[in-house]
Amino acid sequence: MIAHREILQIYRETSEMSETTATGVRAAAHIGSRHGLGVVCGLAAGVWLGAAEAPTKLVNSGLSPFAISLCMVAGVFTARWTVPTMLKGSRYVFADLAAKKHLLITAILAGMLWAVANTLTVFAIRDVGLTIAFPLWNTNSLVGLMWGRLLFGELKGASAKNIAKVVLGALAIVAAAVMLGFSTFHGNGSGTVHAGRAVSGILAALGASLLWGTMYIPYRKAYISGMNPLSFVTAFTIGELGTMVALVLALDGGTKAAVFHSPEAKHMLFWLFLGGFVWVIGDLFQQFATKYLGIGRGIPLSNTNQIWGVAWGALVFGELAHADLAHKLLVVSGSVVMILGALAVSTAVATAREHSSTNDSLVRECTRYNLDYHSVFQAYAGTGTRGEEEKRGWWDYVIVAVAAGAFLYLGVNARVPSLAIDFRWLCVLSGVLFVTAAMGGWALWKATRFS
Amino acid sequence: MTLFETTRTILTDSHFVIPLLVFCAGLALLIALH
Numbered sequence: 001m002i003a004h005r006e007i008l009q010i011y012r013e014t015s016e017m018s019e020t021t022a023t024g025v026r027a028a029a030h031i032g033s034r035h036g037l038g039v040v041c042g043l044a045a046g047v048w049l050g051a052a053e054a055p056t057k058l059v060n061s062g063l064s065p066f067a068i069s070l071c072m073v074a075g076v077f078t079a080r081w082t083v084p085t086m087l088k089g090s091r092y093v094f095a096d097l098a099a100k101k102h103l104l105i106t107a108i109l110a111g112m113l114w115a116v117a118n119t120l121t122v123f124a125i126r127d128v129g130l131t132i133a134f135p136l137w138n139t140n141s142l143v144g145l146m147w148g149r150l151l152f153g154e155l156k157g158a159s160a161k162n163i164a165k166v167v168l169g170a171l172a173i174v175a176a177a178v179m180l181g182f183s184t185f186h187g188n189g190s191g192t193v194h195a196g197r198a199v200s201g202i203l204a205a206l207g208a209s210l211l212w213g214t215m216y217i218p219y220r221k222a223y224i225s226g227m228n229p230l231s232f233v234t235a236f237t238i239g240e241l242g243t244m245v246a247l248v249l250a251l252d253g254g255t256k257a258a259v260f261h262s263p264e265a266k267h268m269l270f271w272l273f274l275g276g277f278v279w280v281i282g283d284l285f286q287q288f289a290t291k292y293l294g295i296g297r298g299i300p301l302s303n304t305n306q307i308w309g310v311a312w313g314a315l316v317f318g319e320l321a322h323a324d325l326a327h328k329l330l331v332v333s334g335s336v337v338m339i340l341g342a343l344a345v346s347t348a349v350a351t352a353r354e355h356s357s358t359n360d361s362l363v364r365e366c367t368r369y370n371l372d373y374h375s376v377f378q379a380y381a382g383t384g385t386r387g388e389e390e391k392r393g394w395w396d397y398v399i400v401a402v403a404a405g406a407f408l409y410l411g412v413n414a415r416v417p418s419l420a421i422d423f424r425w426l427c428v429l430s431g432v433l434f435v436t437a438a439m440g441g442w443a444l445w446k447a448t449r450f451s
Numbered sequence: 452m453t454l455f456e457t458t459r460t461i462l463t464d465s466h467f468v469i470p471l472l473v474f475c476a477g478l479a480l481l482i483a484l485h
Contacts, residue, residue, distance in 0.1 A: 102457055109470050116477045123484045151466060200484055207480045214473040221466045251485050368460060370452050 034382065037447050038292030039346040041285045042301025044440035046342075048282030050308025051433055055274040057317055058417050063268075065122040066252040067259035070244045071269055073115070075276020077237045081403040082277070084284060087450045088230050089392035090399065096231040102369055103222050107232050110218035111239025117211035119247055120204045127201025135178040136205035141299045143213020145170055148295035152220050152361045155296055157353030165348035170300040172341030177306040179334030183320070183327045184313055216295045219287060224358070225365045226379030228451060229287035233280070270414035273407060278433075285440055291380070294358070300345050307338050308429075315425035382448030 059068065097104060117137075124133035145167070148154035155163050222232045248257050259265055282305070289298035310331060313319040320327065350358075362380060366373045444450050452460070461467050 102461055105461065106467055106470070109467070109474060113470060113474050113477070116474065116481055120477065120481055120484075123481070127484075147469075151469070203480060204484055207477050210473055211477045214470050217466055217470050247481075251481075368464065369457075 034292040034447070035349050037443055038289050038298060039301065040440050040443050042289035042293060042298050042346070043304065043342070044436045045282050045285035045289055045302035046304035047308050047433060047436045048278055048285060048305075049302060050282075050305035050310075051312055051429065052275050052279035052282055052305075053309050054312040054316065055271040055278065057313070058271040058419060059268045063259060063262065063265065064252055064257075066119065066244075066248050067257065067265070068272065069115075069118055069122075070248050070259060071265070071272035072276045072279070073237075073240050073244045075269075075273030076280045076283075077241045077276075078273060078403050078406050079277035079280040080233060080237050081399050082407070083281070084230055084233065085396055085400050085403075086392070088228065088390065089396045091393055091396075092390045093228070093231045093234055096228050097235065100222075100225055100227050100231075100369075100371075103218075103225055103227055103232075104235050106218040106221060107227075107235035108239035108242075110215050110232075111236040111241075112243040113211045113215040113218075114236075115240050115243035115247060117208040117215070119251075120208040120211065124201050124205035124208060127197040127204065129201075131182070133201060133205040134181045136202065137208040137212065138174050138177050138181070138303075140209045140212035141170055141174060141303050143210055144216035144295045144299045147214065147217050148220065151217060152224065152294065153357035154294045155354065156357040157351070158348075159351060162348040162350070162354070165344040166296050166300075169341045169344030169348070170296070172337050172344065173300045173303050176334045176338030176341060177303060179330050179337065180306045180310045183323070183330035183334065184310060216290065216299055219290045220295050221365070223287075223291035223380060224361045224376075225369065225371060226376035228379070229284060229291060230450065232287060233284060237280075266410075266413055267415035270407070270410035273410055277407070281437060288444060292382075297345050297348065301342055304338055304342050307335055310334075312429060316422050316429060318420055318422065379451060382451040 056068065056072065063071075117140075121133065121137055124137065127133075145154075149156070155166060158166075219232070223229070248259060249255065252259075282302070286298065286302040289302055292298070293301070314331070320331065323331075362376060363373065365371060366376055
């Protein structure tokens with residue numbers, strides 16, 4: 001609930017506006033009360049997305065990057081039917097998807113964008129190395145910021161102070177991600193530029209940035225149309241998995257691709273599926289952050305994942321054990337810059353005028369697709385009424401059992417590689433994961449019942 | 452809305468057309484680089 005003081009402030013500000021604008025502001029004011037929730041989700045997304053890479057470090061297979069991506073995406077798809085199914089039953093999700101059929105294709109398209117962008121990074125690394133490619137594709141949150149402003153009126157009507165906080169904060173997080181990324185690069189080809197392929201490598205990295213940044217358009221569109229993030233992720237994972245299968249078939253050896261025949265793959269699938277599980281939880285938090293903060297604030301906050309990725313690499317896998325002073329300085333300075341950037345973005349609380357332009361976006365969607373404004377607004381603000389369809393069916397438990405069974409089967413057949421792991425830090429960082437999920441999950445349940 | 456109207460509305464919506472064009476460009480780039 002919004003505090004009385006905030007409501008008074010909103011009404012004081014709206015008294016100077018036209019009646020139409022003021023109605024929009026009053027309606028959208030409720031959205032403003034979700035700022036703190038959005039920040040919690042954005043930061044939780046960073047923690048989980050940063051940890052998603054950790055299990056994949058246990059895979060030393062010789063499989064192609066396409067195959068590794070495909071296995072991880074298959075894990076994401078399977079994991080979507082575990083914990084998330086228990087948050088909202090499949091009846092609710094399918095009713096939500098059926099009520100907004102026009103968004104199905106958009107959510108699938110978002111998954112397809114992710115898959116092509118991820119594959120482009122493989123080509124970028126091949127042609128110009130990580131040192132050049134990584135900073136280029138990391139600018140995707142700035143592309144998202146641009147689309148947020150142009151297509152959804154984000155930051156429209158915002159104070160100069162807030163605009164500066166969001167833009168500079170996002171820039172700081174990108175810069176910090178690059179610094180942290182550099183701290184883990186070593187001489188093993190990470191900086192290799194192949195003569196004659198520099199242009200194609202740079203194009204691939206910029207392409208990945210553009211595709212990932214554009215992927216946030218469907219994210220935001222879904223939420224201003226009142227779709228639930230769990231429903232969006234369901235369609236998203238289908239687009240992601242379908243495109244990865246198509247890319248492996250088209251570019252990685254077709255049906256003869258090693259991933260379909262290698263006996264070794266069976267022993268490593270568990271780690272990739274585990275990475276997929278961690279990723280899908282992080283992605284769900286990112287979706288909720290995008291819903292409650294918008295692209296401009298939500299994506300930079302969840303892009304703090306780099307700091308957690310480096311923490312897992314350095315503390316659990318000892319990746320910085322032999323790092324020189326310059327690399328250690330990069331870690332410290334990158335972490336400080338990232339924290340400052342996240343602080344700037346998370347304290348840029350939108351004003352009534354900015355909420356008004358958010359409301360305009362909602363009205364646009366309702367008019368264009370003949371949606372009921374009040375139910376869309378309630379869904380957007382996370383205050384929708386709980387219907388019969390929210391109850392879990394018996395089949396939901398069967399779905400969860402089958403998905404969990406798949407993880408169990410792969411876990412039994414998993415081979416633990418001989419890799420030096422610091423179990424003390426593994427426990428600490430796993431604890432951080434669980435605490436973050438519990439806090440974020442509790443906050444979402446308490447405020448919105450995962451709506 | 453009828454299926455035709457919905458399809459027409461989607462295909463003239465910048466929120467769909469921009470991601471679709473970017474996807475096509477990305478796929479074309481991927482094929483060219485392969």
